[in-house]
Amino acid sequence: MKEGKRNFKTIILSSCIILFNLIVFTSLRTNAQNMSQQRIPRIVSPEIATDNSVTFNIYAPDANSVVLNGSWMGVGENKEMIKGYRGVWSVTINPLEPSMYNYNLILDSVNIIDPANPIIIRDVNRYSNTLIIPGKGSELFEVKNVPHGSVSKVWFDSPSLGLIRRMCVYTPPGYEDSKGKYPVLYLLHGGGGDEDAWTTLGRANYILDNLIAQGKAIPMIVVMPNGNANQTAAMTDMPFQAESSRTQEPMDIQNEQAVIDGTKLYPNSLVKDIIPYIEKHYRVTANCENRAIAGLSMGGGQSFNIGLLNTDKFAWLGMFSSGIYGGTSGAVFDAEKQIPGLLSNSSFYNKNLKLFYISVGEQDPRYGPTQLAVSTFKKNNLNVFYTSFPGAHEWSVWRLSLGDFLPRLFR
Amino acid sequence: MKEGKRNFKTIILSSCIILFNLIVFTSLRTNAQNMSQQRIPRIVSPEIATDNSVTFNIYAPDANSVVLNGSWMGVGENKEMIKGYRGVWSVTINPLEPSMYNYNLILDSVNIIDPANPIIIRDVNRYSNTLIIPGKGSELFEVKNVPHGSVSKVWFDSPSLGLIRRMCVYTPPGYEDSKGKYPVLYLLHGGGGDEDAWTTLGRANYILDNLIAQGKAIPMIVVMPNGNANQTAAMTDMPFQAESSRTQEPMDIQNEQAVIDGTKLYPNSLVKDIIPYIEKHYRVTANCENRAIAGLSMGGGQSFNIGLLNTDKFAWLGMFSSGIYGGTSGAVFDAEKQIPGLLSNSSFYNKNLKLFYISVGEQDPRYGPTQLAVSTFKKNNLNVFYTSFPGAHEWSVWRLSLGDFLPRLFR
Numbered sequence: 001m002k003e004g005k006r007n008f009k010t011i012i013l014s015s016c017i018i019l020f021n022l023i024v025f026t027s028l029r030t031n032a033q034n035m036s037q038q039r040i041p042r043i044v045s046p047e048i049a050t051d052n053s054v055t056f057n058i059y060a061p062d063a064n065s066v067v068l069n070g071s072w073m074g075v076g077e078n079k080e081m082i083k084g085y086r087g088v089w090s091v092t093i094n095p096l097e098p099s100m101y102n103y104n105l106i107l108d109s110v111n112i113i114d115p116a117n118p119i120i121i122r123d124v125n126r127y128s129n130t131l132i133i134p135g136k137g138s139e140l141f142e143v144k145n146v147p148h149g150s151v152s153k154v155w156f157d158s159p160s161l162g163l164i165r166r167m168c169v170y171t172p173p174g175y176e177d178s179k180g181k182y183p184v185l186y187l188l189h190g191g192g193g194d195e196d197a198w199t200t201l202g203r204a205n206y207i208l209d210n211l212i213a214q215g216k217a218i219p220m221i222v223v224m225p226n227g228n229a230n231q232t233a234a235m236t237d238m239p240f241q242a243e244s245s246r247t248q249e250p251m252d253i254q255n256e257q258a259v260i261d262g263t264k265l266y267p268n269s270l271v272k273d274i275i276p277y278i279e280k281h282y283r284v285t286a287n288c289e290n291r292a293i294a295g296l297s298m299g300g301g302q303s304f305n306i307g308l309l310n311t312d313k314f315a316w317l318g319m320f321s322s323g324i325y326g327g328t329s330g331a332v333f334d335a336e337k338q339i340p341g342l343l344s345n346s347s348f349y350n351k352n353l354k355l356f357y358i359s360v361g362e363q364d365p366r367y368g369p370t371q372l373a374v375s376t377f378k379k380n381n382l383n384v385f386y387t388s389f390p391g392a393h394e395w396s397v398w399r400l401s402l403g404d405f406l407p408r409l410f411r
Numbered sequence: 412m413k414e415g416k417r418n419f420k421t422i423i424l425s426s427c428i429i430l431f432n433l434i435v436f437t438s439l440r441t442n443a444q445n446m447s448q449q450r451i452p453r454i455v456s457p458e459i460a461t462d463n464s465v466t467f468n469i470y471a472p473d474a475n476s477v478v479l480n481g482s483w484m485g486v487g488e489n490k491e492m493i494k495g496y497r498g499v500w501s502v503t504i505n506p507l508e509p510s511m512y513n514y515n516l517i518l519d520s521v522n523i524i525d526p527a528n529p530i531i532i533r534d535v536n537r538y539s540n541t542l543i544i545p546g547k548g549s550e551l552f553e554v555k556n557v558p559h560g561s562v563s564k565v566w567f568d569s570p571s572l573g574l575i576r577r578m579c580v581y582t583p584p585g586y587e588d589s590k591g592k593y594p595v596l597y598l599l600h601g602g603g604g605d606e607d608a609w610t611t612l613g614r615a616n617y618i619l620d621n622l623i624a625q626g627k628a629i630p631m632i633v634v635m636p637n638g639n640a641n642q643t644a645a646m647t648d649m650p651f652q653a654e655s656s657r658t659q660e661p662m663d664i665q666n667e668q669a670v671i672d673g674t675k676l677y678p679n680s681l682v683k684d685i686i687p688y689i690e691k692h693y694r695v696t697a698n699c700e701n702r703a704i705a706g707l708s709m710g711g712g713q714s715f716n717i718g719l720l721n722t723d724k725f726a727w728l729g730m731f732s733s734g735i736y737g738g739t740s741g742a743v744f745d746a747e748k749q750i751p752g753l754l755s756n757s758s759f760y761n762k763n764l765k766l767f768y769i770s771v772g773e774q775d776p777r778y779g780p781t782q783l784a785v786s787t788f789k790k791n792n793l794n795v796f797y798t799s800f801p802g803a804h805e806w807s808v809w810r811l812s813l814g815d816f817l818p819r820l821f822r
Contacts, residue, residue, distance in 0.1 A: 058521070059521070060519060060520065060521045061476060061520060061715075062476070062519040062730075063519045063520075063521065064473060064475065065473070107475040107518055107519065107521055107523070108471060108474045108475070108518065109471065109472060109473040109474075110469070110470070110471045110474065110517055110518055110521040110523065110526065111526060112518070112521065112524075112526075113524065113538065115521065115522060115523075115537075118466040118533065118536035118537075118538075118540065118646050118647065119646070119647055122529065124527075125529035126526075127524065127529075127531065127538075142650075143644075143648055143649060143650045144650060145575065145650050147566070147568075147575075148566035148575070150563050150565045150566065152561050152562065152563035152564075152566045153563075153564065154558035154561045154564045155558070155560075155561065155584075164556065164558075164559070166559070173566075176692045177692075235529055235530070236529065236530055237554055238554060239554045239556050240552075281587045281621070282589075306652060315656060349443070399615060
């Protein structure tokens with residue numbers, strides 16, 4: 001106690017030194033890095049007005065044109081920004097509904113991120129800025145002052161694929177302090193995505209935090225693997241290979257043969273590598289009734305196959321905007337061929353599945369074919385829960401789908 | 412087994428459907444988002460030649476000028492890119508030493524990230540691209556095919572600061588499979604940084620993986636808290652506040668009073684909130700000999716204060732490029748005033764500390780003052796281990812410092 005008192009003055013002193021240090025360090029670095037930007041006026045962008053109209057600003061005195069492209073616009077639409085005082089280009093858009101959007105600025109034909117907005121997300125290999133309009137439509141995925149679960153990036157051995165791989169694992173608030181066991185949702189991303197997609201673009205961890213805090217979802221572990229069977233990890237964290245590191249190019253996940261091989265092997269790797277890993281290392285209720293699988297787009301198709309071919313393992317199944325029912329060229333859906341007995345022996349699936357959930361965006365080309373498949377399922381007395389959300393093939397639909405799906409699980 | 416066989420054909424079929432789906436989905440989205448870029452030639456950037464010269468390329472047919480700015484250049488230096496065939500601007504730079512660098516492109520005076528390079532990092536609120544030249548100088552922090560530890564983003568209650576806060580926790584390979592207890596390093600970032608800095612800019616997790624795989628570092632848990640005492644989490648994951656969310660502006664961590672208040676409270680929050688949390692929730696050898704604290708720049712000053720005022724808690728102390736010794740305007744260092752007895756009773760510190768490690772960059776303005784402080788320490792028989800690395804006040808020095816510091820811990 002005496003030591004504490006004696007040192008109080010010195011702590012204050014050293015605090016001030018650290019403060020000076022911080023200020024000087026910051027200004028030094030800024031000078032070093034932004035020599036060419038010394039005269040930049042202070043830019044705030046985006047500015048969300050109380051009526052939810054939004055103003056975007058960028059300092060670009062030497063640009064020929066600056067254009068705004070946002071996820072709320074139609075395909076091919078852009079909004080021109082106007083050059084104003086001191087080289088600052090601006091545009092104000094009409095009020096947006098509370099929700100999460102992305103946008104880019106297009107500076108002399110090059111897609112860039114808004115330099116004044118540090119909140120960005122990666123979709124495959126492309127970055128854009130995040131814009132969240134607060135309000136009812138954002139409450140599901142906002143970071144609120146509620147207990148937060150942990151998100152871990154975990155590397156594991158996948159003998160089925162011959163790779164060391166990375167996945168994201170969400171453990172709910174209270175997991176670390178309890179001794180209890182938890183149910184598990186395996187949550188799969190879409191084509192081109194990776195193990196980061198559901199937490200970054202999908203904000204799955206914050207959706208879970210919020211629904212758990214409200215008592216709407218049961219605390220659960222959510223496992224978000226990388227669904228590209230030939231990829232060890234997101235392109236940002238791939239192991240260095242002597243050659244590929246020379247270009248820093250992402251592994252070519254669009255390579256057809258690799259995708260075919262990987263897709264064949266993927267169900268095995270989930271069932272034989274990932275589930276055992278999770279059940280060995282986490283406090284999990286390891287039975288069918290406490291295992292769910294769901295995914296979006298490509299991950300929806302993977303969930304369909306893995307879930308329905310392993311009804312002894314999964315009692316809960318979700319598909320968000322899957323293209324296997326059609327709406328994408330080349331898709332030919334034959335339920336009975338794909339899952340033998342799905343129609344002719346639907347009672348088997350009804351008995352084993354507590355939930356077969358299907359959702360799709362109402363502006364997605366998959367909308368009609370999905371409705372058709374659902375009606376075929378129903379005609380054959382297969383129990384499915386079907387719903388749709390406004391939107392195309394996009395994250396707003398998948399965040400809403402997840403928010404609607406989670407409260408139905410493990411009840 | 413029979414079921415497996417029967418379904419093999421259907422799996423192949425569905426694989427093909429998923430493949431088509433993936434291709435169509437990807438091309439649809441690309442069309443929707445890049446209408447303005449339909450004619451873009453395929454760009455690879457950066458291209459690292461076998462002699463480690465590097466070519467940067469960007470498609471910018473409408474730009475007036477494109478300039479390259481890299482961390483390997485001197486202050487204020489840039490390199491002009493030349494417009495070539497089909498609107499692609501390029502520049503090739505002389506061979507670089509194997510290491511990790513950042514760069515930006517400057518398009519008509521606006522700092523942008525290279526659209527062809529998905530590997531980017533955030534420093535405070537500013538993004539740049541990463542360029543890793545493979546080779547000896549990068550081996551320390553490359554992602555190698557070795558066992559990888561997990562990195563968790565963990566939220567915890569900090570009563571000392573009245574905040575729910577987020578930190579990063581690295582658990583070493585084997586942690587999940589063992590029942591053993593581990594030593595802990597508390598690793599602090601610099602001014603303006605946050606809990607993400609050591610794993611993103613510092614690649615601390617990969618440095619640990621590599622040193623542990625080579626038997627050079629003892630497997631340890633590394634706790635990377637947010638050192639800004641008024642900040643709940645990195646600006647990318649701050650809770651929504653009705654007002655601040657309207658501008659998406661980061662909380663003003665340069666606010667002087669907040670920094671002073673926070674700096675005063677920070678040591679308390681680390682010792683009273685973070686250490687107990689870690690020791691309750693992880694398998695930790697909870698004694699002085701198995702606790703280390705280290706940090707860079709501002710975090711070095713915090714480590715100095717926290718470590719030396721709590722020698723009953725920390726036997727291992729590291730300071731990388733701290734400004735408390737001088738080299739920043741306003742810094743006044745008086746060892747005895749700051750830590751009573753540090754010089755006059757150095758044997759006390761020698762007895763309690765197993766390592767007092769100090770490093771600095773040889774081109775950092777802190778270099779001379781740090782050497783002076785070290786010589787004062789030595790004159791007063793205070794045991795310090797001092798070393799320096801080529802470089803200024805920058806991450807290359809801090810990655811090397813960490814790589815040099817870790818093998819000395821917990822022996």
